Amino acid sequence: xxxxxxxxxxxxxxxxxxxxxxxxxxxxxxxxxxxxxxxxxxxxxxxxxxxxxxxxxxxxxxxxxxxxxxxxxxxxxxxxxxxxxxxxxxxxxxxxxxxxxxxxxxxxxxxxxxxxxxxxxxxxxxxxxxxxxxxxxxxxxxxxxxxxxxxxxxxxxxxxxxxxxxxxxxxxxxxxxxx
Numbered sequence: 700x701x702x703x704x705x706x707x708x709x710x711x712x713x714x715x716x717x718x719x720x721x722x723x724x725x726x727x728x729x730x731x732x733x734x735x736x737x738x739x740x741x742x743x744x745x746x747x748x749x750x751x752x753x754x755x756x757x758x759x760x761x762x763x764x765x766x767x768x769x770x771x772x773x774x775x776x777x778x779x780x781x782x783x784x785x786x787x788x789x790x791x792x793x794x795x796x797x798x799x800x801x802x803x804x805x806x807x808x809x810x811x812x813x814x815x816x817x818x819x820x821x822x823x824x825x826x827x828x829x830x831x832x833x834x835x836x837x838x839x840x841x842x843x844x845x846x847x848x849x850x851x852x853x854x855x856x857x858x859x860x861x862x863x864x865x866x867x868x869x870x871x872x873x874x875x876x877x878x
Contacts, residue, residue: 719818727792727814732763737837739767748773748781750782752794756790788843798822798864806843810836822863 707714739762747770751760760772773782780799784787788806791797800807807827811819814831830836860867 718814723813723818724792725813726875727810730756730812733791733833734836735764735767735770735778738840741838742836743769744769745769748786750774751777758785788839791827792821793818793820794823795820797827801826803866808836808839822860825859825863846871 727870735747738745749760749764749770749772749776751757753773757772757774760774762768779796780803783796783800783805786800786805788808789796789800789838790808790810791800792810793796797807797809807823807828809823809827811824811829812831812833828839830839857868
């Protein structure tokens with residue numbers, strides 16, 4: 700990792716954040732593996748698209764999910780927004796795709812079964828329904844599959860979003876950049 704190649708000092712705050720995030724992601728992955736098995740068995744007529752982050756090892760995902768007929772790994776040149784727009788809902792984990800989905804009017808679950816607020820991004824949590832356990836994620840998935848949606852889009856106030864994204868509801872970003 701980053702310690703081995705000497706980019707960061709041993710006590711660097713950046714290194715601590717990265718190590719904490721790595722631990723969080725590893726723990727969340729363990730729970731997601733359970734979810735994938737459950738989803739494949741309990742929702743056989745629904746397709747789940749897994750779109751790994753570009754920095755991830757793609758072959759890991761292909762190998763992990765190859766046995767499931769209704770789970771597909773997609774890694775292409777398409778914009779994430781096109782996949783989100785075509786979905787019924789999005790499950791993300793501490794990811795900016797939750798922000799994209801919010802602005803596309805999609806239901807968003809921010810799945811964080813391993814709680815560590817030190818590395819949890821605030822805006823995705825504000826714009827989504829935070830789920831901390833596998834059972835709740837399963838219940839939400841089933842309700843959406845059955846079109847009995849219990850997951851409502853978060854009623855986030857524009858002023859909160861505007862604190863994070865200055866041109867979220869007004870202004871042209873090009874004009875702001877030029878100014």
